[in-house]
Structure formats: structure tokens, C-alpha cells
Amino acid sequence: SPAPVTVVGLGDMGTALARAFLTAGHPVTVWNRSAAKADPLVAEGAVRAASPAAAVEASPLVVACVLDYPALREALGSAESRLDGRTLVNLTNGTPEEAQETGAWARGLGAAYIDGGIMAVPAMIGTPDAAVLYSGDASAFGRHEAALRVLGPASFLGPADGTAALNDIALLTGMYGLLGGFVHAAALIRSEGAADGSEGGSVTEFTENRLLPWLTAMTGILPALARQVDSGDFRTEGSGLAMQLRAYENFLSASRARGVRTDLIAPFHALMERALSAGAGPSDDVSALVDTLRDGRG
Ligand code: NDP
Structure with missing residues (x-):
């Protein structure tokens, strides 16, 4: 049966991630700084953790998706002592350097670390269009791959913590080149x-x-x-x-x-x-x- 998953961060994206795990039948524990954002998920069957530490303790797989890396460290700061033996999959958008620092921090606490980049908007999560890039701990990825595939097609890009973030950023800069071209062409036509x-x-x-x-x-x-x-x-x-x-x-x-x-x-x-x-x-x-x-x- 599907393994327990914890989701930390219930903004637009974190909520979509938690809902996809619930839909696939995983027992889901959730935590968000503003507790009320967990209400709809709790109504759908998720368990609300009283603290980040309780959230981390609830599952071997902890998926985090907050605004940025400083927010991640703030959210998990009080849970540091519970990360030992857990796998932290960080789907927060950031730089390769931040991914490296966070990987070193997590490993120092005894956790396995996987960094990820979501190439999708929340409505696409759980569909074949939601590509998610991962890099970091290959054996932890292997252990949790089935659960992660619930979110969308998963690509593991290699053992360096920063590879997924670098690819994420390169894809987005490629996209903004296209958008910039569209904006200039449209201005000429108008x-x-x-x-x-x-x-x-x-x-x-x-x-x-x-x-x-x-x-x-x-x-x-x-x-x-x-x-x-x-x-x-x-x-x-x-x-x-x-x-x-x-x-x-x-x-x-x-x-x-x-x-x-x-x-x-x-x-x-x-x-x-x-x-x-x-x-x-x-x-x-x-x-x-x-x-x-x-x-x-x-
Ligand atoms: P939202 O703005 O909807 O949610 C932000 C989340 O971060 C909330 O859960 C918020 O908690 C939390 N947060 C912010 N600061 C702190 C803090 N200091 N401590 C604890 N929690 C904090 O953003 P999204 O959910 O849309 O995005 C989350 C991540 O996913 C970002 O890194 C984003 O770049 C990435 N992403 C988003 C996509 C999208 O289309 N939405 C697409 C691809 C990636 P609170 O509710 O308490 O404010």
C-alpha cells in the first residue's frame, strides 16, 4: 500500500502536491505556517501536524515546497533533530548554490537529500504534463520514486544537489527568451x-x-x-x-x-x-x- 508522505508548505503548489498524494491513496501529513491553509486538505483526509517537527516525524518521505530557501530553513529549523533517517525532497525554487548548501545541511542532520524543480503550474500536478526534475541522493530517489511519480513524470538528472535547480533555471531562461521575443514582436505589430x-x-x-x-x-x-x-x-x-x-x-x-x-x-x-x-x-x-x-x- 502507498507509503506515508509529509508535505511541508501549503501554498498553491504545496496544496496541489499534497492533494495528488491523497488522490493516489498515500497517507498524507501536512504542515503550513498559516495553519488554516491545511483545512481543505484535512477535509479530504490529510492529517494536520501540530508542528514542523511532528510533520517530519510522521513520514519517511518529507516533501517541502515553500516560497524560497530562507523560508524552507525557517520552516524546518525547529524540526532539525527529527530529520535523521528521513528523506527530504525539496521542491522549492532556488539556485544551484542554495541546493548545495541545503543538501549539506540536511546530510549533516542525517537526512537523505533530493532537490527538485517543478516544471508545471499547480493545476498540472498529478497529470502527465507535470515534469519534475530531481537530483541528489540516487538511492533515496530509487526508494521513493514510485511516490514521486504521483506528482508527474520524474527525471533524475544526477547525484549533484544543484543539477535539478540549474536545469530548472536554464529551462525558465529559455522560456523567457521566447516570451521576450513574443513581447517585442507584439509591440511591433501594434x-x-x-x-x-x-x-x-x-x-x-x-x-x-x-x-x-x-x-x-x-x-x-x-x-x-x-x-x-x-x-x-x-x-x-x-x-x-x-x-x-x-x-x-x-x-x-x-x-x-x-x-x-x-x-x-x-x-x-x-x-x-x-x-x-x-x-x-x-x-x-x-x-x-x-x-x-x-x-x-x-
Ligand atoms: P505561494 O506563495 O502560494 O505559497 C508560499 C508558501 O511558502 C506558503 O505555504 C507560505 O506559508 C510559505 N512560506 C513563505 N515564507 C515562509 C516562512 N518564512 N516560513 C514558513 N513558510 C513560509 O507559492 P507557491 O506554492 O505557488 O510556490 C511554492 C514554490 O513552488 C516556490 O518556490 C515556487 O517558485 C515553486 N513553483 C511554483 C509554481 C507555481 O506555478 N505556483 C510553479 C513551479 C514552481 P504561509 O501560507 O504561512 O504564507
């Missing part, structure tokens, strides 16, 4: 036609008929760019940086002519210029910019 008489229009019509098919097609070039990054051979399969830089100047001037701020797109232009002046070839592709960005270390 802009008045300036002196040349070109007309903007419906962002909905533009997005459905042109932007979505275009971006969907363009995602197809990412694997080739990725191979260039990994091999260090950035030679393009058709679109050299020198050509791209010249076209990009038109994106900036057309935007300025329409009163559209270039905040989102100007940095990419500056990075292309920097790459070319730092030795990237005119026939290299944008994959060469990865090394230029990484020069920012330290």
Missing part, C-alpha cells in the same frame, strides 16, 4: 505605421497565423546549434553572424522609428558585435555567442 504607411494589426491574428508556425519551425534548428556548442565548431549551416548582425540593425531601427523600446532586443545585438570583435568568424552561427556570454564569469 505600433502605428510611422511615415512609411505600413500598418500594424491584430496580435491575435499575427500570432495564430504567422508567429506560431514560424517559431515552431525555428525550434527545429536548436539541435544543430546545440551540437555546435558542444563540439566548439560554430560554422553555420547557412546563416553567418556577419549577415545576422546586418539584418539585426534593421530590427533596431524599425523599432525605434515606431517608438518601440529596444530593451529586449538590443543586448543580443551587442553580444553579436562583441563575439565578432573577440574572434568569432563571420560564418559562425549564433552558437558562438555561448562562449562570449560565458566570458562573464567572475
Whole structure:
């Protein structure tokens, strides 16, 4: 029968996690700083713990999901003496460095530590769309994998505490690149036609008929760019940086002519210029910019 699980943190996400465990038949103990947030879950069969220590004591598997890592340490501070022998799965969003520090803290208390990143919104938890990334203690992951799969498809990325957080953040920065592109394109489509008489229009019509098919097609070039990054051979399969830089100047001037701020797109232009002046070839592709960005270390 399904093993007992404790959920610490009952915000929007923690509540969804606890509910998924309940739905799958796990005995669930919950704790939240504001106790009233446990009421609906208790009505659905969860047990309310009187303290974080009691919550940790109730189950071998403790899943925590609070606002940030300082909140996690505050929530579990009074439960430190009870973490020995438990597995702490921390699904709070944070940095790889925070994951490492928290892993060292948990291991120091005798707990097994798994850090996780949830690539889903609360409504998706418990469905096949809710991908969750994990890294850290591999044998603890193996012991609790069946329970964790209740939340959604689970990927174990390796033994380093920070790997899941790094992948989570890389996925989100990739997404914000896409969102930034959408925001700039929509601003251009909405802009008045300036002196040349070109007309903007419906962002909905533009997005459905042109932007979505275009971006969907363009995602197809990412694997080739990725191979260039990994091999260090950035030679393009058709679109050299020198050509791209010249076209990009038109994106900036057309935007300025329409009163559209270039905040989102100007940095990419500056990075292309920097790459070319730092030795990237005119026939290299944008994959060469990865090394230029990484020069920012330290
Ligand atoms: P909410 O703002 O809904 O909930 C925040 C939770 O953190 C509450 O349980 C709150 O307790 C608790 N908390 C905050 N500060 C403290 C503290 N000092 N001590 C103890 N508990 C504290 O956030 P979500 O549930 O949406 O998000 C939780 C985590 O999940 C975040 O790290 C978020 O980035 C991540 N996440 C969220 C997604 C989403 O779409 N919602 C998607 C993917 C990840 P109280 O009720 O007492 O205020």
C-alpha cells in the first residue's frame, strides 16, 4: 500500500502536491505556517501536524515546497533533530548554490537529500504534463520514486544537489527568451505605421497565423546549434553572424522609428558585435555567442 508522505508548505503548489498524494491513496501529513491553509486538505483526509517537527516525524518521505530557501530553513529549523533517517525532497525554487548548501545541511542532520524543480503550474500536478526534475541522493530517489511519480513524470538528472535547480533555471531562461521575443514582436505589430504607411494589426491574428508556425519551425534548428556548442565548431549551416548582425540593425531601427523600446532586443545585438570583435568568424552561427556570454564569469 502507498507509503506515508509529509508535505511541508501549503501554498498553491504545496496544496496541489499534497492533494495528488491523497488522490493516489498515500497517507498524507501536512504542515503550513498559516495553519488554516491545511483545512481543505484535512477535509479530504490529510492529517494536520501540530508542528514542523511532528510533520517530519510522521513520514519517511518529507516533501517541502515553500516560497524560497530562507523560508524552507525557517520552516524546518525547529524540526532539525527529527530529520535523521528521513528523506527530504525539496521542491522549492532556488539556485544551484542554495541546493548545495541545503543538501549539506540536511546530510549533516542525517537526512537523505533530493532537490527538485517543478516544471508545471499547480493545476498540472498529478497529470502527465507535470515534469519534475530531481537530483541528489540516487538511492533515496530509487526508494521513493514510485511516490514521486504521483506528482508527474520524474527525471533524475544526477547525484549533484544543484543539477535539478540549474536545469530548472536554464529551462525558465529559455522560456523567457521566447516570451521576450513574443513581447517585442507584439509591440511591433501594434505600433502605428510611422511615415512609411505600413500598418500594424491584430496580435491575435499575427500570432495564430504567422508567429506560431514560424517559431515552431525555428525550434527545429536548436539541435544543430546545440551540437555546435558542444563540439566548439560554430560554422553555420547557412546563416553567418556577419549577415545576422546586418539584418539585426534593421530590427533596431524599425523599432525605434515606431517608438518601440529596444530593451529586449538590443543586448543580443551587442553580444553579436562583441563575439565578432573577440574572434568569432563571420560564418559562425549564433552558437558562438555561448562562449562570449560565458566570458562573464567572475
Ligand atoms: P505561494 O506563495 O502560494 O505559497 C508560499 C508558501 O511558502 C506558503 O505555504 C507560505 O506559508 C510559505 N512560506 C513563505 N515564507 C515562509 C516562512 N518564512 N516560513 C514558513 N513558510 C513560509 O507559492 P507557491 O506554492 O505557488 O510556490 C511554492 C514554490 O513552488 C516556490 O518556490 C515556487 O517558485 C515553486 N513553483 C511554483 C509554481 C507555481 O506555478 N505556483 C510553479 C513551479 C514552481 P504561509 O501560507 O504561512 O504564507
